[in-house]
Amino acid sequence: MPELPELEVLREYLGPRLEGRKIAQVWTSPKLSFLLRTPPDEYARQLIGGTFERVWRRGKFLVFDISGQHLVINPMLGGRLQWTTASEKVAAATVFRITLEEGDELRFLDTVKMGRVYWVVPGALPTIPGWAELGPDALTVSLSEFSQRIRRHPGELKNLLRNQAFIAGVGNAYSDEILHEAGLLPLRKRTTLKPDEVVRLHAATGKVLRDAIESIKAQAKYEPHKQDRSFMAVHGKGKEKCPRCGHRISELTARGEATHFCRGCQH
Ligand SMILES: [Zn+2]
Structure with a gap:
């Protein structure tokens, strides 16, 4: 996707x-x-x-x-x-x-x-269905806007990042990558986040998306209709080792979609 x-x-x-x-x-x-x-x-x-x-x-x-x-x-x-x-x-x-x-x-x-x-x-x-509800772009949303908007969403972090009305552009794969970068568990509730964790989540969002853009652009055999996500840290890497802490990457599947995360360094 x-x-x-x-x-x-x-x-x-x-x-x-x-x-x-x-x-x-x-x-x-x-x-x-x-x-x-x-x-x-x-x-x-x-x-x-x-x-x-x-x-x-x-x-x-x-x-x-x-x-x-x-x-x-x-x-x-x-x-x-x-x-x-x-x-x-x-x-x-x-x-x-x-x-x-x-x-x-x-x-x-x-x-x-x-x-x-x-x-x-x-x-x-x-x-167009879904257009009018779109939140600010996930690549450029400012910390103040991110922190303001996040208050309206009490639920799990993975769902929050994928909610296009909160920020637009993130789906199943990059939400896993962002949460790994931020060191936060996907099923954790937003209401449990401390202010510094919100700052970390915002920073991780921008960093993961920018780094991914650079990784894709650097692919020697880039073709628009093919998708190479081998650069990812956890998503699609179930049972492999976490590149940050070496712990085995966990996998949860719900409604045919896989969530990947690390119990070793995401809290
Ligand atoms: Zn880890």
């Missing part, structure tokens, strides 16, 4: 490749068109001839401004963007293809069929 760091790198990668380019062709998959929240015909009718103006991100939404309108992608669990050429073999999970005038192609793939794609007019972004 792409989260803030993957989408931020994607934005930086696609921006210079797309901005100013004109759309020659659009194809939407008849089988996967239910992922398009605007009628599929509209994409071909309105996007062809359009120009990519800007690629930007809000939380876990990626937004492409095209000739004054917004193409918005919420990749959810398995959505991926592929940057390729029109002649490349089309994967079965391809939801749409946008072909540029010189033959480069942007594709959206989704193997678990949960992603959401919207094509909206200016001013309609808040009508």
